[in-house]
Amino acid sequence: MPRIAVFISQRLVKAVFVVLAIAVFNFFLVHAAPGDPAAVMAGEAGAADAKFVEQLRQQFGLDRPLYEQLGTYMGKVVQADLGYSYRQQRPVFDLLMDRLPVTLSLTLTSFVLALIGGVALGTLAAMRAGTWSDTAITVVGLTAYATPIFWIGLMLILLFSVNLGWLPAFGTESIGAGYTGWAAFVDRLEHLVLPVVTLGLFYMAVYTRLTRASILEVRDMDFVKTARAKGLPEWRIVSVHILRNAILPVITVAGFQAGHLIGGSILIETVFALPGIGRLAFEAVLQRDYQVLLGIFLLTSVVVVIFNLLTDLIYSLVDPRIEVAP
Amino acid sequence: MTAAVITPSRRKGSGFWRAFARNKGAVLGLVFLLLVVLMAIFADVLFPTSPWDMTAAPFEPPFSEDALLGSDTLGRDIAAGIAHGARVSLLIGLTSTAVAVLIGVCLGAVSGFYGGWVDDAVMRFTELFQTIPNFVLAVVLVAIFTPSLTSIVLAIAIVSWPPLARLARGEFMSLRSREFVQAAVTTGQSNLTIIWRQILPNSLSPIIVSASLMVATAILLESSLSFLGLGDPNLMSWGYMVGAARTVIRQAWWMSFFPGIAILLTVLALNLVGEGLNDALNPKLARKGRA
């Protein structure tokens, strides 16, 4: 157990440096953009004079030199304070916490479904390599992988919401319907179906391919031959011997992609009008809401770091060898 | 670089083609890809007018007289857009992949070959880029540097190189300790020669495979950016067409359907070719056959 603790703390120290570096990098990136939030708000107001813009700049702290702004920002970040969005008149942390549940429920459900579905389909395909079911799975997987995700989303809306009317097309809940308890839960689930399927489909295709390739590799390894020589039934060979070994590379990739799901969720949240982090990020870029954008970057990198850590932990659970060579 | 891959030996070359041709999907993909390339090259012959020209009435459905695949909201020919868009999509896909490969392989090579603190530094740098969700970064980059061909290509390259760097690093690391590389060291060859002549050609197969897949991803990325309104407004690309037409998907399915299909098929073809290359170049399979 202490080994694990050491391992985690070691990774955390590394992660803190990465995250801080990201904060600095993003700070300069965001400030490299032409225009600032004051200008945007002036543009949206439909009327403006010099005083108006000046006031905004002062309020946002944009009148001070860049290094000073960076200093202030980093000082706050170190204290886990993400700053204040003057545009939205709220602390960035609160803003993010408002949006996080939607994005997490979207990405996590898609992730879990994609992983389970992908591994199952990949296994099926690999164990029947060369048969029609393998071909079918591969073709469907490849197609899902090759289709622009927003396009799938649009087509699904067209089919299931507009033409068939089975599922709601956007939003997270039926607002004003006054559902409570179970009904509210079901309502939320219904709203999640299309976005989750859209996002999940792509990743499911990724995991299917990976699992299939990985199993094909493991399938021919010596210890599988040993298991066969032991006279074990086929299902046990597949589940206990092949799959457990084949799943390792899938876990690695999955862990890496978990963070990138947030990127994919920008598109999904736009298509399905979900108030999530992805859309907040996109709006923040367009509105030059520096604090929010930086907060999102920071949050997502923390999420990615946590996911990588989790991946490693899962890995070390599945693979006893990891303990010796961290 | 490619010359090193396609070895001068006829026997080896034909072996590669035979292995590639065994994968029917890959051949199909290659044929389709060649068609797309031809379409891109001869777009000006097929559709001599600019794809932006309003040659038909707006909202013409497919198979109408003056627009085979229909016309868009301003009466531009979808078919012409697809033919000319092939150019842009391929251009963006290829150049951004080339840039990504360049960055990735250089960093990965240095990191894998020298190891130690160099490796550590490069890997931390790579991690930095991998920690930021790549699509978010691409969106920010394009938004900040205003959408243009260059900024899109660079943004896609910047978010795509890290996996390549890792791949190249892994290859270089394992090849570096391979005996033929050590033999090169003991016969007094310089580091540069070893990197360039000994290791690089041998690490190219997996890099080529991933690059072929990355072209596909780049085309998808470009279309996603266009979808969000971050495409180059002067270039007719497939992604732009879907992005521009998505809002009228209800009235005019064909406007986003055909370019969507074009993306789908091209990306699919690239993936098939990539898998075919993988089967044909995968050193593991090759080794098995030899033993």
Added chain:
Amino acid sequence: QERGGTMNIIVQPEPPILVLGLNQQGPTQTVAGKIYQGLLTYDFNLKPQPELAESWEVSPDGKVYTFKLVKNAKWHDGKPFTAADVVFSTSKMLMETHPRARAVFAKAEKIEALDDYTVRFTLKEPFGPFLQSFEVSSAPMMPKHIYDGSDYKANPANATPIGTGPFKFKEWVKGSYIHLVRNDDYWKAGKPYLDDIYFRVIPDAASRAVAVEQGTVQQTQFNDIETFDVPRLKSLPNVEMTTKGYEFFAPLSWIEINTRNKPLDDKRFRQAMMHAIDRKFIRDKIWFGLGRPATGPVNSVTRFYEPGVKKYDFDPKKAEALLEEAGYKKGSDGTRAKVKLLVMPYGETWTRLGEYVKQAMKRVGVDVTLETTDSAGWVNRVSNWDYDMTFNFVYQYGDPALGVSRTYVSDNIRKGVMFSNTMGYTNPEVDRLFAQAAQTNKDEERQQLYSAAQKILVEDVPVAWLLEMEFPTFVDKRFKNAITTAIGVNESYDSVYMVKK
């Protein structure tokens, strides 16, 4: 007219804050218009109507305005609404926070409360459009007891806006919806009728259209619905479409032309543009029939419009002739000149328009390169004069002195300020005419001055006017009385009711 009912209205983009005194973006106005109120509102012909002021008087010299306030109005927290609030709002708070109000009330020498329900404005000199400046978004009444003496922008009460309007703020789930509920203590007896209003944030245009079709929302306004969806939605049985209710804004769109840059500094080049671009095509194919081709700087639905100006009909030949005359000969590749067009980042339609302009200009030999940017970049570049051409559309706010002259007068050439004279157009005669027209309150005199100014401007083409824009408002047929005044959807909705089937 019965009580009850919930109305779902689209709000897009999501407003940053609902305190109308602090932020006057379009969506803020629509939502906060139900919470806050102004002293006046305007009918479709822009004639003042009572709101928080039940009557008003203007002195014959046009310098003293006296308003009588309603007596029973209360803030949502129970405090009475009095003349002190009006004085505070117009002389203190809005002067700090509201650029449009600042410009108007700066003309007041004195603003005083004669008693609890009487306010008197004394102007330094007559100002024609003074009475046009009291609707809810131009001069929202803010509660003195909450804001006086505080840092307005950091006031904790900003999260829970307090107004006098028929609806109270209930809840705001950011990114999703804003919930308003009926103000049971509303000063108009028996009103409002509706129980709740939800403002729903739906960022994707296609999703918004679906929302209307499925009946999930009962109202959309401004450019919530992309133009190409309008014909389809118009034919839906459950909704009604109107383009009324935008008279106060009377938006006018144009190609903004940086007259400092070659070849745009040449009047003939700009006139050629007017001839090269088919504004009927734009209206029919890009705006799907919404709007009217603009004839000049003043929208025909507002006051002081002059129809007798020079006409520019669609005529590429004439355009080429003008270019030829200005010395822009065709090069070997058929190009006469190259210019850049910065596409306005406010939706698909403008992008389509950019593509159209590019093609139209190409037909007369002008090569247009499109540039895109996001809204921050756009504001930054336009306000700093870093562009050749761009699109813009501007509200007229009921009077040329408020919404028109700012674009053309030379003392409004101010770098870094948006919606100023960013073209750099100067014409002393125009300056004089606009200045004089603002300083009188005789309508006939103003009409003459504005007509003269319009004629000069149309000849000079400082911007290439495109359309007098119309916005479609879709309202569910069960909801009545939604659009009753010139400020349309920004109205308080205290008389909107729902017909139950």
Added chain:
Amino acid sequence: MMTVSNSNAPLLDVRNLTIDLPRGADRPHAVEDLTFTLERGEILCVVGESGSGKSMTAHAVMGLLPKAVKVSSGVLRHDGTDVLSLPESDQRALRGGRIAMIFQEPMTALNPLMRVGDQIDEVLRYHTTLDRAARRARVVDLLASVGLPEPDQLRRSYPFRLSGGQRQRVMIAMALAVEPDVLIADEPTTALDVTTQKQILELIRDIQAKRHMGVMFITHDFGVVAEIAHRVAVMQKGKLVEIGPAAEVLNRPQHPYTRQLIAAVPHLIEHREAFGADRKPVLTAEKVCKTFHIGGGFFTPGRTVVAGNQLSLTIRQGETVGLVGESGSGKSTLGRSIVGLIKPDSGRIMFEGVDLLSLSRTAFRPYRRHVQMVFQDPYASLNPRHTVGDIITQGPIAFGEDRGRALEKAKDLLKLVGLDASAAERFPHEFSGGQRQRISIARALALEPKLLIADEPVSALDVSVQAQVLDLLEDLRHRLNLSMLFITHDLRIAAQICDTIAVMQKGSIVEIGPARDVFGNPQHAYTRQLLDAIPGKGWSIPEDVMATGRHGAALRTSA
């Protein structure tokens, strides 16, 4: 569970077995018309060069042939029942129940993610009706019976914690779990050290005797055959060329192929004179130390391995020094240190009076050409993307030689190592293992080195090919007056070609001296242990076979 057997029939009866290879393989049949039997209580050794079909035969018996490979004709009886016609479920009961198998590579034959106890337990679960507790007891018994220490704890270990020998014992325990009557062992000791090999061989022999099993033992090492076989079957290119009692086949081989195989076995007869200590030293290593640090990060110290501890060694002009010892003892580390691939922590390596370790990278370069290396794996040591000509000339060109001249010389060298000059235009994959090793040698010689480091240059090759390459090295040494450091773990080979022997154990040289002394009169306990473990010591290659077979084939190039 004891199986009742039909005692008349042989345990395994293979008749006219033919196994087809998929189209495009190097020959149509993996095994052709194979007939043999395996009786109770007998060890049948199957020998033959690589690719002769030994494993295929074994897999066919187990019903584990790869998908693409099919039995096309023949009968395969186990205890009287026709195995090939049994339904899959019965075949499965047979596998692991009556017929068990162990494989060559203990490192990969166990599931890395499963505790070894559970892996044994699996066999019991599917072939017996024992309950959980009984199974656990049985697992412990089994582990104890194959001589593993603390079986109750070891049961819970993962394979990576065990040494190669231990893993192979676990494999054997697993194979024995339900007391099969046939054990098939496919080269079970090839990957192990001699000392471990000896233990495993003894274990198999013991268990076989105790349980009266029939064992089919596949090997290519005649030493092993001599050690344990009752009967021997010799295979060549899928055909059985000779089968008979061990004594017969080993001492009076009939088939020419058998004779050739036996002749190629290195012989443990010292025929070298003590090397003159008066010759000039070419290279002297003094107190070379090297410690590797593995793993570790900010907080964890990681593991350290002492691969070199005060190593001192002298190589004289024309001398061949053999470096022997078990795997991981640090042999390669010393070799690599000398050619500059590894930087030792301390010590000196003197070459012609210069300390190579004190030199910078650039200063070291001129010395590279004098010290060259031949690597173990002929498949990995040649760049697959370069022509043989390129590979050989790259060194000289790097040292400034003109390309044309270098190529001329390369062609001469190819002839010298027994290849055709036209080989220069071909690619490595067009050559066999033995030929590649010749190319490797040619590459090393291209720089005209004074000292050659050969790190297990023949251990990846078949016996017969091994002999040819060793003869080549021997020949070159005489002709070019080369000094050589020859690293090997095979004492027979060391004895055959080395003048001086250094024995390494755990990073230290425990004994060094003239070959004759070290083999004839070993001083250190470890040396004695090593010598004792050489399989088939009791057997010496028949004189007549040695004379006809081996020296006649010495320089044949068709490897």
